[in-house]
Amino acid sequence: MAQHKVNYTQDGGLPVALTSIDKIVNWGRSNSIWALTYGLACCGIEMMASGASRFDFDRYGTIFRASPRQADVMIVAGTLTKKHAEFIKRLYDQMTEPRWVISMGSCANTGGMFNTYATVQGCDRVIPVDLYLPGCAPRPETLQYGVMLLQKKIRANKAGNAQKPKRLM
Amino acid sequence: MRAYTPKDDVQAKAYYTDRYYVAPQVPKQEVETDEVFAADLAALKEKFDVKESFIQMKQMIVYINASDIYGVLEFLRDELTYTQLSEMSAIDWLAKDNTFEIFYQMLSMTKRKRLRIKFFINNGDAVDSVESLFRCADWSEREMFDMFGIEANNHPFMKRILLPYDWQGNPLLKTYPLEGDEFAAWYEVDKIYGKEARDVIGPEIRDTARVDRYDSERFARLGFEVPKGTEITGNEEPNKQDYQEEGGVFLVKKFTKDASKIIDDPQR
Numbered sequence: 001m002a003q004h005k006v007n008y009t010q011d012g013g014l015p016v017a018l019t020s021i022d023k024i025v026n027w028g029r030s031n032s033i034w035a036l037t038y039g040l041a042c043c044g045i046e047m048m049a050s051g052a053s054r055f056d057f058d059r060y061g062t063i064f065r066a067s068p069r070q071a072d073v074m075i076v077a078g079t080l081t082k083k084h085a086e087f088i089k090r091l092y093d094q095m096t097e098p099r100w101v102i103s104m105g106s107c108a109n110t111g112g113m114f115n116t117y118a119t120v121q122g123c124d125r126v127i128p129v130d131l132y133l134p135g136c137a138p139r140p141e142t143l144q145y146g147v148m149l150l151q152k153k154i155r156a157n158k159a160g161n162a163q164k165p166k167r168l169m
Numbered sequence: 170m171r172a173y174t175p176k177d178d179v180q181a182k183a184y185y186t187d188r189y190y191v192a193p194q195v196p197k198q199e200v201e202t203d204e205v206f207a208a209d210l211a212a213l214k215e216k217f218d219v220k221e222s223f224i225q226m227k228q229m230i231v232y233i234n235a236s237d238i239y240g241v242l243e244f245l246r247d248e249l250t251y252t253q254l255s256e257m258s259a260i261d262w263l264a265k266d267n268t269f270e271i272f273y274q275m276l277s278m279t280k281r282k283r284l285r286i287k288f289f290i291n292n293g294d295a296v297d298s299v300e301s302l303f304r305c306a307d308w309s310e311r312e313m314f315d316m317f318g319i320e321a322n323n324h325p326f327m328k329r330i331l332l333p334y335d336w337q338g339n340p341l342l343k344t345y346p347l348e349g350d351e352f353a354a355w356y357e358v359d360k361i362y363g364k365e366a367r368d369v370i371g372p373e374i375r376d377t378a379r380v381d382r383y384d385s386e387r388f389a390r391l392g393f394e395v396p397k398g399t400e401i402t403g404n405e406e407p408n409k410q411d412y413q414e415e416g417g418v419f420l421v422k423k424f425t426k427d428a429s430k431i432i433d434d435p436q437r
Contacts, residue, residue: 023419027419
């Protein structure tokens with residue numbers, strides 16, 4: 001039996017915060033976006049710079065994971081070749097829902113300057129994309145801004161099962 | 170039926186095509202002008218049939234018979250100290266006379282000389298592999314097979330090296346379009362989703378300069394973004410994008426552009 005008695009409902013001492021399930025779930029999701037390390041070309045260097053100390057992605061709760069099973073967002077950083085297309089689809093399928101995709105840089109968006117037989121003309125031909133970042137390559141600030149926009153997008157949606165799974169087809 | 174040839178500008182072509190244009194060529198010298206090369210060539214001629222030889226850009230070029238290639242490279246490596254195979258590949262002359270020209274670029278470290286062995290093969294013929302002489306020829310011959318479709322006899326692993334194994338076509342042939350044939354254009358769709366998905370996913374958009382202001386499926390105007398697929402008539406509402414929502418986010422520091430500090434000094 002406690003010797004003292006605290007009146008939690010008075011003096012602002014209530015250790016309870018009231019919120020909606022949507023808000024608390026989305027708050028958790030949007031502030032712990034773990035990213036799949038997916039550097040395919042020179043954009044991967046900028047992605048690594050975003051994760052390193054100068055730009056420090058950990059501030060946003062974005063930690064790079066080496067496994068798709070632990071990742072929430074796939075940052076497609078670089079040129080997607082036709083040989084690699086089946087692997088990106090396989091890795092995307094291994095991510096648990098809800099999952100998001102950031103297409104980083106011109107090559108991932110549209111094929112970029114590689115208007116050739118061996119380059120997929122935009123990674124959205126293979127997987128559904130949430131956010132396209134322009135640039136060749138985008139600066140780490142662009143990627144940070146992209147992650148913050150993705151956080152906004154996550155918070156704007158319902159958290160429950162009502163969220164429609166994204167399929168390309 | 171006769172093969173169709175495009176006749177788009179057959180009339181105008183005469184005005185901008187120089188009929189007497191001759192592509193400039195690097196001048197050729199006699200092999201005798203260089204005594205090291207002359208000695209090498211004499212030694213080579215004793216054992217093998219040499220069709221043509223000259224010096225270009227201080228490098229000797231020797232044309233031989235295709236069947237001699239293994240013996241020639243072995244002789245060059247063991248007797249004439251050309252111990253490095255710098256590069257080898259093929260040149261597509263199919264349009265001219267249905268042949269490939271194969272070249273082997275050799276380097277002698279002791280003589281400080283470079284030499285190029287060349288020969289012609291007919292379309293569809295195979296070359297003899299020199300992989301057992303030079304390990305670097307392993308990947309070069311696989312690349313030649315990948316890019317030109319020229320096989321190498323006695324190669325330990327004659328498979329494509331750069332393109333996927335189920336690829337069709339040889340991209341370095343001059344008849345191969347840079348943007349790919351139909352197989353290449355639909356490769357990822359066919360492989361991942363099947364041929365039925367072609368209608369759903371649609372053809373590749375190869376025009377990188379294409380911008381459609383009224384296409385909200387593929388384009389977004391900065392500051393005037395609308396939900397994907399919205400019909401746009403031209404008077405969208407301005408859509409101010411701040412880092413975070415107006416009300417702020419629980420337990421997260423509020424970022425505002427107005428309160429942010431702008432760093433002008435790049436050497437900060």
